[in-house]
Amino acid sequence: MKIAITGATGQLGQLVIDALLQRGTAPSQLVAIGRSEEKLEPLAGKGLQTRVADYNVAASLVAALEGVDKLLLISSSEVGQRATQHENVITAAQRVNVKLIAYTSIANALTGNMKLAQEHIATEHLLAGSGIGYVLLRNGWYTENYTDQLLGYLNSKVVLGAAGEGKISAAARADYAEAAAAVLLSEAGEAGKIYELGGDKPFTLSQLAGAVGAAAGQDVAYQDMDPEKLVEIYTESGVPAVFADILVDTDLRIREGALEVHSGDLARLIGHAPTSLGKAIKDALAR
Incomplete structure (x- = not known):
């Protein structure tokens, strides 16, 4: 069996x-x-087959998927181009008879009303019409979305957001990776399954600020911002306007529960509790 990522x-x-x-x-x-062939070299060094392909180049995708049984389609990072790029991958998978596609969608895709979910929903619809068996890994927020900003939080002593007291079921990227591996290796029929994935202990941005402050031994507070002002702050700091708007929209949807998950799917798939927020912060500070 060949598994492609x-x-x-x-x-x-x-x-x-x-x-x-x-x-x-x-x-x-x-x-x-x-x-990038250069970036693939370390994986070739581990004994993996490596194939160069671009989501935008259909012919390269057909060649890359030849002989593949199961495919993990990791969503593109290019917001605004994702649906077209994912369609290219799905079409290539059809041509070479891939048996199963696992796709990294977003938590509560159909109900969260997030702008960020629109291209994921479009991809889910493409998969549903593809004739290929598929499984949806609806990943919640990565804890790293916050821990990667620790230096900024500690320097400014503030976490900015527009999420109010909305809760976020974040988990570490490694937890979601482990879940994907479990699904790809499952001998049970995974086609048609939808996993809503997230951490077991949802937290608010106020609680995030408190946890960061406690781990670092200093005061850090959450400041709930006017959405338009927050977009302005993001764009002034170099975030592209389109993405700044999506980030703030996500915060507003968090207020309504868009990234709160109670399925328990992640813990069941990986066989243990997802990484806690406190541990993720401590590990990030140690690095």
């Missing part, structure tokens, strides 16, 4: 490959697909 050189892709190898998958069973 798109975006294999990205943060999530590399963690999925690590999780597959840790679960006993032979490197020769894995096909790592990425845009």
